[in-house]
Amino acid sequence: MATFQKRSGSWRAIIRKKGYPQLSATFDTKAHAERWAKQIETEMSQSRFVDTREADALTIAAALERYEREISVHKKSYRNERSRLAILARDLGRFTLSTLRSSDVALYRDQRLEIASGSTVRRDLALLSHLYTIAIKEWGMPVDNPCAKIRKPKLNKDRERRVTDDELAGLMEAAGALHVEMPRLITLAVESGMRRGELIGLKRSDVRGSVAYLAETKNGTSRAVPLSRAARAAVEELPARLDGQLFSLRPDTVTHYFEKxxxxxxxxxxxxxxxxxxxxxRFFEKGLNIMEVAAITGHKDLRMLRRYTHLNPSALAEKLG
Structure with a gap:
């Protein structure tokens, strides 16, 4: 049975029932307290009661901190994910796991789209949705995923930006004035198709003959990347380092220097x-087939190659004769 206590103009309801945790709540009137107690006792008697106190108390900000400790730190994308976690905590951290509604997430989506691309916001929502998946399946939180029913933003249009030889020449000259490694890094990127992180992580011992062996990649598998003569020359031009790395540059420094x-x-x-x-x-324009290109670039989903492939119409015209 519930008991009721009057305290400074309010009423506190206390429920004690064997097999359940003690529950209490404070209300403005005794009638409200009695209605709440009756509802809880009915749910308990019908084995429908769900204790939501932990989810009611755990804020999104605190949940994201736990998610970072237990999940994010083990991801290869952790460095990039930290900023996304911070943004979610800033914008939604005041809510609790149980009080964040789909309408709140939809409002966040719309406001975020004013300053970020559709693809970026989709990744924000995917991270928030995974937080709820972990909270439900691993932390035992009795909550619903507020991301499940909202509309996802449209993906960005495929980029079609190609680089001309004149632009590359100008970039090489400008990059060389900033750091001696930058022109070699740009050459390797254009000649091999390796990602920025893969290039920065290369050790001299990874390059054996005309192949660069990547032990770890973005998709979690190893990859052997064939190197053209220009790529091999770029590697040979780099001075040997005591730490065995090909490059001394950090990923964010590469981005900054490239923009400059x-x-x-x-x-x-x-x-x-x-x-x-x-x-x-360029691989396709040289006549490589899709499986050969996938082996070089590491794409597991061959459909994704379409997003990265924009053939030069002039080169295609030459093939037609």
Whole structure:
């Protein structure tokens, strides 16, 4: 049976029932307290009671901190995911796991789309949704996933930016003025199709003959990347380092230097990752088939190659005769 206590103009209801935790709540009137107690006792008697106190108390910010400790740190993408966790905590951290509604997430989506791309916001929502999946399946939280029923933003249009030889020449000159390693890094990116992180992580011992062996990649598998003569020459031009790494540059430094190089060379609308797009397109233009290109670039989903491949119409015209 529930008991009721009057305290400074409010009423506190206390429920004690064998097999269940003690519950209490405070209300403005005794009638409200009695209605709450009756509802809880009915749920208990019908074995429908679910204790939501932990989920009611755990904020999104605290849940994201736990998710980071238990899940994110084990991901290869952890460095990039930290900023996304911080954004979610900033914008939604005040809610608890049980009080965040689909309408709240939809509002976050719409506000975020004003400053971020559709693809970026989709990744935000995917991370938030996975937080709820972990909370439900591993932490035993009796909550619903508020991301499940909202509309996802549209994906960005496929990038079609190609790099001309003149632009590359200008970039090489500008990049060399910033750091001696940058022109070699750009050459390797265009010639091999390797990602920024894969290039920065290369050790000299990974390059054996005309092949670079990647032990770990973004998709979690190893990969052997054949190197062209230009790529091998770029490797040979790099000075040997005591730590065995090919490059001393950090990933964020590469991005910063590349942006400065584009500005100095008056090259617009180009990102470092576009060099991987360019490499993939050039592989096809050289006559490699889709399986050969996938083996070089590491794409598991062959459909994804379409996003990275924008063939040069002039090269296609030459093939037609």
């Amino acid at each position: 190089s584009c500005k100095a060379a008056e090259v617009e609308g180009l990102r470092f990752h576009d060099l991987r797009h360019e490499a993939t397109s």
